[in-house]
Amino acid sequence: MQEFSRLVPTTTQAAARAGAVPQASFIAGGTDLMQLWKNNVQAASLVVDLDRLDLRRISLDGPTLRIGALATMAEVAEHPDVKRRVPAASEALLAAASPQIRNMGTAGGNLLQRTRCGYFRDPGFACNKREPGSGCPAIAGENRELAILGGSGSCIATQPSDFPVPLVAADARVELHGADGQTRTVELEQLYRLPGDTPHIETVLRPGEVITAILVPDAPANRRATYVKVRDRQSYAYALASVAAGIELQGGVVRDVRLAAGGVGTRPWRLDASEATLRGQRLSPALIEQAAARATDGAQPHAKNAFKVTLLRNTVRRALQAVTA
Amino acid sequence: MYIGQGIVRQDGRLKVTGGARYAAEFDVPGCLHAVLVQSTIPAGAITGYDTAQAERMPGVVAIITHQNAGALNQHKAAQQTVTHPFLQDGRIVYNGQHVAVAVADTFERAEAAASAVRVRYAPSEAVTVMDESALSRAYKPKQFQNGEKSPDVSRGDEDAAFAGAPVRVEATYETPVEHHNPMEPHATIAMWRGDTVAVWTSTQGISGVQETLASAFGLPKESVTVVCPYVGGGFGCKGNTWPPATIAALAARHVGRPVKLVVTRPQMFTSNGYRPKTIQKIRLGAGRDGRLLSIRHDGFSQMSDPMLGEFSEPVGVVTQMAYSCRNVAVTHRVVPVNQGLPTYMRAPGESSGMFALESAMDEMAHALRMDPLAFRLANYAERDEQKDKPFASKGLRECYSRAADRFGWRQRNPTPGSMRDGRILVGWGMATSTYPTNRRPCHARIVVRSDGTVLVQSGVQDLGTGTYTIMAQCAADRLGVDIARVSAQLGDSRFPQGPVSGGSATAASVLPAIEAAADALLARLAALAALDPHFAQVPPADIRLDGFDLTAPGRRVPVLQVMARAGLHTVDAEGSSAPGDAYKAHSCHSFGAQFAEIRIDPDFGTIRVSRIVSCFEVGRLLNARTGRSQLLGGIVFGIGMALQEETLVDRATGRIVNSNIADYHVPVNADVPDIEVMTVDAPDLATGALGAKGAGELPMVGVAPAIANAVFHATGRRVRKLPIRVEDVLA
Incomplete structure (x- = not known):
């Protein structure tokens, strides 16, 4: 772990300006970052601690649920407005990590958790994400937990977080505060970049840009939603596959549907083809089956993760069954 | 007591x-x-x-x-x-x-x-992974079980018996590299x-x-x-x-x-060993009456470059004594690859070997259309047929029947896939456990101090198992003093020498030494008392310790008073013990029967253990609380072995990919079901004065095969490789 200096700004503007310095790193809960530093996967010479910023509130702004980026995972999971407006996000958080980690980890930080790919997390391996151009031994190696969707010849690392999966399904946006003092909002799905041949660039965040809030629109399909997670053990494990499903039915016809998957893609993966199969159609077991089959459109399985194709389809089916039951 | x-x-x-x-x-x-x-x-x-x-x-x-x-x-x-x-x-x-x-x-x-x-x-x-293609590099270990045993053992004529057997089962089983991760x-x-x-x-x-x-x-x-x-x-590392x-x-x-x-x-x-990957080839021959005619168990165990040392997972040692069978052949080979030196990991040999043997026994029971428990009872070993010695004690029959009754084994429908709970597939499986009773030379000291406290010391270790506590219990009992006076000290090379805490041997080794030290201390106190005017004319042999007083007919003097009169702040004595003739004349093992119920969600392939019932025969249970904890902990360890633990090695570089405890899984609380543990509490006086057999490793031995057998029962799919993962059972 490299020595660093630490700055504790009290305004978002000061934080953003400090964070724009090369070799600077923001820290919030630190539950992932500390591991990355300790294992020499990442290093920073200036650490900008966001702890004092007033970004912890969860509130309703008309039709929009606003989740302050520094609210802890535990606070978000238990918040009544979150449970009412976007219950799948609460379920996803409670299915993530452990109570101790949820008490430390923040909503904004969780969106930026880095991949669990073992090759990325050990500097003893080559890794295009960690050292651009060094190669990806994971594609031909231990790829059981890696992505079948959105990968490239450079990288098939999964984005591991649960929380963004239902948020992507819910059309959430993130509010960003830039070093230049400007704020902008970005669709959460578009916050993440596909790896392509630059897997080290994971988001569209600009230098110094701070995530200040997550904005979730209100929709019937966000309120009637669930999160199904499949993992190797019953708690404290990343998803092998997970699905957030939200639906609005009117007289047995699918008026709106939102589906996203975790654990299978290089980013939280919106299942557009499955949604299109369902939208406007009369719901039936056969229709659910068709939608589940379309979940893996474009999937590229690897030697040890081919099971995720079946697993993802089955998880989509089960999530749809659960949310329509 | x-x-x-x-x-x-x-x-x-x-x-x-x-x-x-x-x-x-x-x-x-x-x-x-x-x-x-x-x-x-x-x-x-x-x-x-x-x-x-x-x-x-x-x-x-x-x-x-x-x-x-x-x-x-x-x-x-x-x-x-x-x-x-x-x-x-x-x-x-x-x-x-x-x-x-x-x-x-x-x-x-x-x-x-x-x-x-x-x-x-x-x-x-470099060759970094032991797989079938690497088996050509195999050689016979030179220091099998620290050079104490031969890697190849046989009796009868396995080849001929197998060739002539009416029912045959032949399969290859695999266990992965696992790390102890204390x-x-x-x-x-x-x-x-x-x-x-x-x-x-x-x-x-x-x-x-x-x-x-x-x-x-x-x-x-x-x-x-x-x-x-x-x-x-520690768990061995x-x-x-x-x-x-x-x-x-x-x-x-x-x-x-x-x-x-x-x-x-x-x-x-990469610094302190691991359980080596094993590839085990087993073949069993049986008669249609359900009697085993032959057993062959060929074990290959991953090894490092021999420059680092040697370790061979002794998978087939248990095969030599587990069942009654005339024709048995067991071999052990090591396969050098570019990995670190492997070592003992909780129940080394027995846990990995019994996964293979007990899976094969289940396959044979299925082939014979016999109940798995009835098949084991039909081949019950009344004595150790390889060593040709009687067991010092063997309460396995009672373990089988008590655990089976408690579990409700009689209600099992033998047809795979037949027991469902809605969409959930339910599987029931069982396996036998056994582990050798090890005992090693050990020394101990007991000190009485002028403040009325008693210290019992030995250079052993407490791995979290309760050694401190049983040392105090043992000393208090033997001296006949209140345990509140007694505290134990260990883990210091300035104390009398004790053995390594491994092979479930600590209790059986240190308690007899404490008893010897207590006897020596009593003799010393009596000799001291004999010099005291209160005990004039009383031979030392007639002086007893009662509570914290020295007594003889008609006389009673507090120990501390005798010490004070002699000008002593402390009185101490040492004792030692070693395995005796009775130990050597017997085959000494603990035993158990383990039954598991699992539930599989066929959409997800997730296997959840819903119930484990085990009955163990560990000789005298020394401490009902810490002993039970040991047995429960071993079962949890076995659940990890069955379903979770696996060190992933990158073939190209030989580097470990999941070298952290977020990605290397062991069970969490949510994975641990109702576990019922029973014991057949019967002192085994051949193994030591108190009759305790080891309890640390035994409880995990049968868990992985019981779960694997339950997976077969739930799905009809035989998974011969640990850990069993979602992809192995996903519909």
């Missing part, structure tokens, strides 16, 4: 309040910090180091490599001999091998310096004073550390002091003295200051 009661752990309060000090927590003034540097290639030679940058970093005191480490003597160790890597040469035989150590004033600075050391290599070809990593503080060295280290064997360091640094044993009052989990302990002492000598070396979590995967 305190023995048998559920006496609360003597060290429990200290542990839960943070008062128990573990190796890395001792406060040694002026202590520097050392961090290991490990290789990033699996094979080759070091051609040079770039240490200049690291040496210039703040707080750095030294970068020690094989070029400046100074020579050590060849190691001799009480347990498994580990001969590399001690920074003595530039050969690389596995990825993650120690190649240097950085010493600085803080841990963080040492770690930063370690990561700045650049090592230049000339790589060579909560407390390996840690050593080493401090030299002239030609003596003191180490605080986390170990299952302080005597082994003492012997190893004495040999490495050319010192008499008495010049090495080893202290280890608590161990934060602290049974040997692994190189980091020696390297800590080497670094302290090099810089002339005390040095603390804590192995990092990722380094725990």
Whole structure:
């Protein structure tokens, strides 16, 4: 772990300006970052601690649920407005990590958790994400937990977080505060970049840009939603596959549907083809089956993760069954 | 009698309040910090180091490599001999091998310096994984079970019997590399004073550390002091003295200051052994009446380059005695690959071997259309047919029937896939457990102090199992004093020597030594009392200890008064014990029967253990509370072996991919179901005076096969490879 200096700004503007310095790193809960530093996967010479910023509130702004980026995972999971407006996000958080980690980890930080790919997390391996151009031994190696969707010849690392999966399904946006003092909002799905041949660039965040809030629109399909997670053990494990499903039915016809998957893609993966199969159609077991089959459109399985194709389809089916039951 | 009661752990309060000090927590003034540097290639030679940058970093005191480490003597160790890597040469035989150590004033600075050391290599070809294609490299181990046994054993004519058997089963089973991952990593503080060295280290064997360091640094044993009052989990990886302990002492000598070396979590995967991967080929022949006609068990066990030492997972030793069968052949081979040296891991041999044997037994029962339990009873071994000795005790029949009744085994529908709960597939499986009763020479001392307290001391270790507590129970019983007066001390090489805590041997070894010490102490107190005017004319043999008074007919004097009159602040005595003739005349084992219920969601392939019922025969249960905890903990360990534990190795580089405990899974609370544990409480007087057999390893032995057999019962799919994962059963 490299020595660093630490700055504790009290305004978002000061934080953003400090964070724009090369070799600077923001820290919030630190539950992932500390591991990355300790294992020499990442290093920073200036650490900008966001702890004092007033970004912890969860509130309703008309039709929009606003989740302050520094609210802890535990606070978000238990918040009544979150449970009412976007219950799948609460379920996803409670299915993530452990109570101790949820008490430390923040909503904004969780969106930026880095991949669990073992090759990325050990500097003893080559890794295009960690050292651009060094190669990806994971594609031909231990790829059981890696992505079948959105990968490239450079990288098939999964984005591991649960929380963004239902948020992507819910059309959430993130509010960003830039070093230049400007704020902008970005669709959460578009916050993440596909790896392509630059897997080290994971988001569209600009230098110094701070995530200040997550904005979730209100929709019937966000309120009637669930999160199904499949993992190797019953708690404290990343998803092998997970699905957030939200639906609005009117007289047995699918008026709106939102589906996203975790654990299978290089980013939280919106299942557009499955949604299109369902939208406007009369719901039936056969229709659910068709939608589940379309979940893996474009999937590229690897030697040890081919099971995720079946697993993802089955998880989509089960999530749809659960949310329509 | 305190023995048998559920006496609360003597060290429990200290542990839960943070008062128990573990190796890395001792406060040694002026202590520097050392961090290991490990290789990033699996094979080759070091051609040079770039240490200049690291040496210039703040707080750095030294970068020690094989070029400046100074020579050590060849190691001799009480347990498994580990001969590399001690920074003595530039050969690389596995990825993650120690190649240097950085010493600085803080841990963080040492770690930063370690990561700045650049090592230049000339790589060579490596074979990093043992698979079928690597089996051509197999050879017969030279030091099988520390050279005490032959790797190949047979009786009768297995070939002919198998060829003529009406029903045959033949299959290959695989178990993965697993790492012990105790909560407390390996840690050593080493401090030299002239030609003596003191180490605080986390170990299952302080005597082994003492012997190893004495040999490495050319010192008499008495010049090495080893202290280890608590161990934060060992499971076998602290049974040997692994190189980091020696390297800590080497670094302290090099810089002339005390040095603390804590192995990092990722380094725990490359510094202290692992359970080797095994490939096991089994074939069974049986008659249609359900009698076994032949058993063959050929075990291949992954090994390192022999330069590092030797270890062979003894998978087939249990096969020699588990069932009655005239024709048995067992072989063990090791297969060298470019990985570190493997070692003992909880129930070494039995757990991996019984996964294979008990799976094969289940396959044979299915082939015979017999109930799996009835098949085992039909082949019940009344004596150890390989050693041709009677069992010292064997309560397995009772274990089978009690556990089966409690589980409700009679309600099992034998047809695979037939027991469902809605969409959930339910499976019931069972397996036999057994583990040898090991006992080793041991010494102990008991001290009575003038404040009325009694200390019982031995150079053994408490791995968290309750050794402190049973030592006190045993001494209090034998002396006949209130246990509130008695406290135990262990884990210090200045105490009378004890054996390594491994092979479930501690209780059976140390308690007889304590009894001998108690008897010697009573004799000494009686002799002392005989000199007291109160006991004038009374022969010492007639003087007894009663409560805390010395008595003879018509006379009673407090012990402390006798001591005071003699001008003594303490009275002590030592005792020792070793396995006796009765032990040697028998085959000594503990036994158990384990039944598991699992539930599989066919959409997800997730396997959840919903119920485990086990009945064990462990001789006398010494402490109802800590004994039960041991049995429960072993079962949880077995669940991990069955469904979760696996070290992933990158074939191209031989480097471990999941070297952290977020990605290397062990069970969490949510994975642990209702576990019911019963014991057949019957003292086994052939194995030791109190009749205790080991309980640490036995409870995990049958868990993985019981679960694997339940998976077959639930799905009709036979998974012959651990761990069993979602993809193995996904519809």
